[in-house]
Amino acid sequence: MTGGLEYALIAVAALWGAAVGALLPRAAHRFAVPAGEEWRSACPQGHPLAGWLGPARCRACRETPYGTGAGTASGTGEGAADDTGAGPAYGAGAAVPVTVTALVCAALAAATGTRPELAVWLLLAPAGVLLATVDFRVQRLPDPLTLPFAATALALLGLTALVPEHAGEWTTALLGALALGAGYFVLFLINPAGMGFGDVKLALGAGAVLGWYGWPTVLLGTLAGFLCGALYGGALVVARKAGRKTSIPFGPFLISGAFTGLLIGAYTA
Known part of the structure; x- marks a missing residue:
């Protein structure tokens, strides 16, 4: 992809993100x-x-x-x-959602380039920003957002797999959704107070987008999410704004980890 086309694509993606973020x-x-x-x-x-x-x-x-x-x-x-x-x-x-969604979409465009899955990422990104926003505010991941997010991701990636020049595998996306959802479900059973069932549902969608680029991307995105959550919780404890048993919303970090893994997976694909 030439430099001019790359910059134009990033600009269009940023404008799309700003418009939807509003x-x-x-x-x-x-x-x-x-x-x-x-x-x-x-x-x-x-x-x-x-x-x-x-x-x-x-x-x-x-x-x-x-x-x-x-x-x-x-x-x-x-x-x-x-x-x-x-x-x-x-x-x-609207300033925060506009800015965040624009930056997320621009980064996805820069990493993915002109491959057809970029359209999927740009459609899913605003939903991810909305989920993170709601969870940060009230520690809740609404079913009308998490479940359609996973279903939409798998459906759109299934269509993308039929388009030439894509860089992922739909089968791995499906298996990634099932694997990450199952992993989070086990964590929920072990410690329901620390892992909400909304996180389990969100993990289905995160596993789908990460799985598109393969199992290393699933692992990377998952570890990045837990690392972000641990750093945030540790910072709150150090600042004495929370205790070790204080509940924090994990959805934003699950999404952040998926975003990190997706960027790296798209860039290296």
Whole structure:
């Protein structure tokens, strides 16, 4: 791949990531509820939320006060309406998901090049960012995201295996999903307090994308995830923000490890 084409591909992937990342805040707000509770269906003022994708803003709140002490349509700060008519914000802004998703997609494009599986990675990346965001907020990995993530990964990779110039194997992707899911299930049985069942379901999708590039990539991505989780937990203990028995969300590190393994696997394929 020539330099000009490579840079153009990376730029397009980054723009795609930024555009899709801007649609994640509403979904993150709706999914980020503690285990056992239903997904949010209304803004903090009680107005029904329309759809799952888009900015975390409520049009119906534009002419009404936004909660106790919050801004109004003419106020400032969080909860204040902007000039777009979208209404005041009721959740986190789009800057973080836009930036993270754009960087992830750009890195995937740089590592994968023009091989057809890049389309699969670009479609799955926003879901990974959303899952990590929700798990960090409430330590929950929603079934409507984890299970479709695994199924979609296997289905898309199955189609990609029919396209010339791909660099992976669908059979290994399927076996990787089963193997990593089984491994996490064993860890869940051994220590349910330390490994949630949502992690087991997420491992199915992570194993699929890692398995596409072979067993060394599965091993590398798995080890990277545990290493990232251990470093994060250790840093919290050293900073005295957590104890040795403090529960931390593992989903973001499982995803980070899969991302690391996928980058290396794509680059070396």
